[in-house]
Amino acid sequence: MQAEATNDFFISYNRHDKTWAEWIAWTLEAAEYTVIIQAWDFRPGGNFVLDMQRAASQADRTIAVLSENYLSSQFTQPEWAAAFAQDPTGEKHLLIPIRVGECTLTGMWAPIVYVDLVSVEEAAAQELVLQAVQTGRTKPQQKPSFPGQTASMTDRAKPIYPPNILQNLPYGSNTFVGRDAELEQIHHQLQQGSTVAISALSGMGGIGKTELALQYARQQCREGSYPAGLCWIRAREDVGAQIISFVRSLLELIPPDDLELVEKVRWCWRRWREGAALLIFDDVQHYDDIAPFLPPQDSRFKVLLTTRSHFGSPVQDLQLDVLSEAKALELLRSLVKDDRVDHALARAKQLCEWLGYLPLGIELVGRYLARKPDTSLETLWQRLQDKRLDAIAFKKPNPV
Numbered sequence: 518m519q520a521e522a523t524n525d526f527f528i529s530y531n532r533h534d535k536t537w538a539e540w541i542a543w544t545l546e547a548a549e550y551t552v553i554i555q556a557w558d559f560r561p562g563g564n565f566v567l568d569m570q571r572a573a574s575q576a577d578r579t580i581a582v583l584s585e586n587y588l589s590s591q592f593t594q595p596e597w598a599a600a601f602a603q604d605p606t607g608e609k610h611l612l613i614p615i616r617v618g619e620c621t622l623t624g625m626w627a628p629i630v631y632v633d634l635v636s637v638e639e640a641a642a643q644e645l646v647l648q649a650v651q652t653g654r655t656k657p658q659q660k661p662s663f664p665g666q667t668a669s670m671t672d673r674a675k676p677i678y679p680p681n682i683l684q685n686l687p688y689g690s691n692t693f694v695g696r697d698a699e700l701e702q703i704h705h706q707l708q709q710g711s712t713v714a715i716s717a718l719s720g721m722g723g724i725g726k727t728e729l730a731l732q733y734a735r736q737q738c739r740e741g742s743y744p745a746g747l748c749w750i751r752a753r754e755d756v757g758a759q760i761i762s763f764v765r766s767l768l769e770l771i772p773p774d775d776l777e778l779v780e781k782v783r784w785c786w787r788r789w790r791e792g793a794a795l796l797i798f799d800d801v802q803h804y805d806d807i808a809p810f811l812p813p814q815d816s817r818f819k820v821l822l823t824t825r826s827h828f829g830s831p832v833q834d835l836q837l838d839v840l841s842e843a844k845a846l847e848l849l850r851s852l853v854k855d856d857r858v859d860h861a862l863a864r865a866k867q868l869c870e871w872l873g874y875l876p877l878g879i880e881l882v883g884r885y886l887a888r889k890p891d892t893s894l895e896t897l898w899q900r901l902q903d904k905r906l907d908a909i910a911f912k913k914p915n916p917v
Contacts, residue, residue, distance in 0.1 A: 523576075537582050577611075583616040696732070734749070743819070756810045772785060789812075
């Protein structure tokens with residue numbers, strides 16, 4: 518007897534297309550579909566075969582992330598074959614192929630209609646994915662543009678989303694405002710002539726060091742500035758092991774087992790792929806903790822730190838300050854999308870000042886107001902004054 522479906526979609530993909538699979542999963546969950554995907558749902562200690570069987574059987578439909586890697590893999594065949602067997606004519610749309618890389622569909626794949634995201638910009642790709650999972654007709658709400666009109670063209674090629682860049686970046690906030698100048702300053706410092714450019718985002722807790730570093734990395738990933746990869750490293754954990762894991766899973770290099778950890782990392786640096794690479798060490802407590810694992814004196818390696826400390830040379834320090842009042846209000850408005858902020862502007866300014874213009878505090882309060890559309894700024898202000906930091910808005914912080 519088949520298990521009852523508990524998810525809308527199961528994402529089937531080859532490990533080389535993990536970035537695409539996660540982007541598709543994120544897009545679907547943002548549209549309030551439920552998704553099961555290996556990268557997020559299969560936990561250490563589990564049985565991979567059983568996890569895969571359970572994922573496929575407990576999802577209504579299967580999305581196959583198509584590429585040459587996927588089609589040539591023996592491990593992905595049972596995943597899509599199960600959905601195909603249940604709906605061989607395609608009437609129920611149980612198998613939805615999404616092509617993300619150049620590949621030729623033959624055999625049973627040949628007659629199946631697929632979604633093509635190759636060389637498609639992000640906004641269009643998102644619309645294509647959401648249309649693909651709808652049932653019934655997908656007639657647009659607006660009249661299509663006249664085909665005879667000459668479209669403006671530029672010599673610049675369309676960007677591909679997501680770029681084919683190896684990265685292990687965590688997901689950040691969808692709301693990010695007030696730091697454009699800092700993003701430019703980081704890039705300028707990292708591109709200076711030093712062979713290993715290190716820029717420390719220092720400052721008090723809650724000021725947004727990690728989020729700024731992450732937004733910079735994601736921006737540069739989209740623009741393809743670091744074609745040799747972007748590696749995110751949690752400095753409070755085993756730094757060397759994380760570098761080895763990145764190299765094994767994404768660069769497909771296997772360091773010799775007979776080397777010590779530091780020597781294994783050095784072995785990896787010598788064999789890193791060509792081109793500029795960005796290493797982000799998040800929440801560095803002491804420089805000596807990461808020094809043995811830093812890349813060699815090679816200008817293609819760029820290193821970005823987040824820390825509350827101040828380090829000497831060769832670290833270039835970027836002192837991150839709190840938001841201005843205008844930027845703090847801009848952040849609050851981006852989270853509270855109705856007109857409550859402008860209807861109580863004086864109280865909103867007072868609230869931002871009381872929060873010290875810290876992005877973390879403003880984001881927590883903004884997200885609380887977004888979840889409580891009937892709560893006014895005046896009501897929240899009174900609650901914060903009554904309960905101070907024990908207020909409900911501060912009980913589940915998201916570290917930045």
